[in-house]
Amino acid sequence: MTMKAVVYRGPFDVATLDVDDPRIEKPTDAVIRVTTANICGSDLHPYEGRAPLDEGMVLGHENMGVVAAVGDGVDRIAVGDRVSVPFNIACGTCRNCNAGWTNACLRANPSGKPTAGYGYPQMGPYWGGQAEYLRVPWADFNLPSSTRSRTGSRSPRSTTPRR
Ligand SMILES: [Zn+2]
Ligand SMILES: [Zn+2]
Numbered sequence: 001m002t003m004k005a006v007v008y009r010g011p012f013d014v015a016t017l018d019v020d021d022p023r024i025e026k027p028t029d030a031v032i033r034v035t036t037a038n039i040c041g042s043d044l045h046p047y048e049g050r051a052p053l054d055e056g057m058v059l060g061h062e063n064m065g066v067v068a069a070v071g072d073g074v075d076r077i078a079v080g081d082r083v084s085v086p087f088n089i090a091c092g093t094c095r096n097c098n099a100g101w102t103n104a105c106l107r108a109n110p111s112g113k114p115t116a117g118y119g120y121p122q123m124g125p126y127w128g129g130q131a132e133y134l135r136v137p138w139a140d141f142n143l144p145s146s147t148r149s150r151t152g153s154r155s156p157r158s159t160t161p162r163r
Contacts, residue, residue, distance in 0.1 A: 005058040005131030011049030014059065022127065022135035027073030030139030032083060037129040038062035042120070051121040061087040061118045063129030067143070076140040083143040085136060089116040089126055092141030108137065 003021040008014055022031050037060045046053035063085040067077055077083070090102035096114060097105050108116030109124040119128020127135065136142055 003132035005127070006060065008046060008053050008057045008059055009055055012047065014047065019058065019131075021133050024069055024071045025135065026137065027071040028138050028140065029071045030067050030074055030077055030136045030143060031069040032063075032065035032085070032129075032134050032136060032143075033068045034060075034063055034065040034129045034131060034134050035082075036064040037131070039130070046121050053121045057119055058127035058129075058131050059119045060128030060130030060134075061120050063118065063134055065129070065134065067139075068133065070139060074139045077143045081143070085118070085129065085134065086142060086144070087117045087120075089118065089124065089137055089142060091138050097141075 001021045002018040004016055005019045006014055007017045007019060024031060039060075040062055042061070043059055045051040046059075065083060065085070067079050067081045067083060070077060070079060086102075088103045088105070089108045090097050090105035091107040092102070094106040096102070104114040105116060106114050111122070111124070113122060115123055116126065117123035118126045118134070119130070126137070
């Protein structure tokens with residue numbers, strides 16, 4: 001299956017293209033149907049060529065949506081949950097995550113650099129949410145559920161420190 005997504009093709013060149021839709025790749029993944037994605041001022045750094053971004057990357061690091069699928073290892077988040085997605089991707093169990101420094105997770109970025117995020121230069125291979133669907137790694141840790149559409153609304157809460 002394919003989805004529409006905003007794809008970076010080079011400086012000053014982005015386009016809405018049909019790309020492969022995201023799948024559950026690991027048991028701890030979720031896939032969300034994106035309902036809202038921001039275009040951020042930070043997107044201008046790659047767009048204007050100041051920060052190198054791989055051609056083919058899907059932009060969008062400020063995302064909200066409804067959970068569409070979860071892996072077998074996800075138990076706190078369920079299909080139908082309405083979620084707000086933090087920009088940083090964190091494993092939840094490494095030394096930095098345990099210290100609360102989830103913005104500097106030591107495991108999420110395959111390059112070994114202590115930071116990962118969606119659709120952004122040098123923050124790993126993770127596609128962003130200016131798209132119909134978004135894959136979220138370590139979904140139980142990275143998806144603070146703000147309202148639970150299955151059972152009505154509940155108070156906002158966050159499990160990942162923001163700063
Ligand atoms: Zn931003
Ligand atoms: Zn971590």
